[in-house]
């Protein structure tokens with residue numbers, strides 16, 4: 001894509017070289033990637049040939065490993081639509097995480113700007129629109145813009161696909177912002193019901209709580225618990241979802257390591273925890289109320305999380321982040337790093353920490369490839385000057 005200044009009659013973005021979103025299907029993205037990076041393709045094939053999920057799972061003693069082994073292919077998947085913090089970058093969009101239960105529906109944790117486009121990129125048009133229509137809940141962790149700025153656009157698109165209401169669980173000001181948006185854009189429609197975040201705390205009674213049945217029943221959940229966490233703005237929450245089949249997914253939102261979350265998420269299947277900074281930036285982590293990667297890993301270990309997936313990286317680590325304490329026994333066996341458009345089926349949670357070792361090599365190769373292209377380009381320029 002380029003921006004045209006002159007001739008002025010063509011002024012503006014030129015999309016002619018950008019494939020229309022409908023033409024983008026995951027399989028073509030994959031094959032293009034392999035064509036562009038043949039070394040990685042070879043590496044991946046060799047790795048997959050050697051790796052045996054089943055043998056790996058047999059060595060696992062965590063009770064959740066047994067539950068996952070019994071899961072079918074369509075039990076659940078986690079799709080990372082944005083894994084960076086603050087503002088979008090080339091490789092990491094801002095937060096959006098989809099917990100997809102296939103035919104039963106889905107829950108979206110946070111909806112940063114660009115979340116809808118990322119869903120289309122991750123799933124292709126047809127599947128993305130099926131997920132959107134069948135979306136049961138959008139849960140907003142807190143009021144920082146990188147966690148909800150894509151909400152209005154996603155709701156607008158969804159209302160063109162279905163008239164069924166989606167349940168939004170969020171802060172009162174999210175509802176106000178959506179109402180303001182509708183005042184300014186009279187032809188826009190949103191289909192949603194709203195549950196104020198605090199009303200889901202166990203000790204409070206509120207009539208809106210009944211709306212949660214529209215999420216819990218179709219998805220077959222056992223519980224849906226909001227946990228207040230420790231961040232720079234009021235009403236910041238983490239969430240713990242437990243399914244009737246025994247698996248449990250925890251998302252931290254933005255927070256310092258939080259004992260309430262550790263308690264509520266005990267023995268979970270997956271902890272998705274923010275890891276904004278590396279250890280050397282601990283002062284920033286404390287003042288901005290975020291977590292360093294080594295702290296997030298420690299939270300996972302204390303929680304006895306079967307898998308801990310790190311996300312919400314500062315954009316200074318927009319490729320492979322610096323992960324401290326990655327050599328501890330827990331980190332080697334249980335921890336993985338999220339990337340945009342990463343799709344984790346329940347079954348694939350078993351080998352994911354091993355896959356991370358390979359992914360790290362991928363980034364090194366991509367980095368080297370990019371540098372060699374840059375080098376060639378410089379040489380060409382020099383040649384031209386001569």
Ligand SMILES: [Zn+2]
Pocket residue numbers: 085086095144146147254312
């Ligand atoms: Zn954030």
Ligand SMILES: [Zn+2]
Pocket residue numbers: 142144231254
């Ligand atoms: Zn925040």
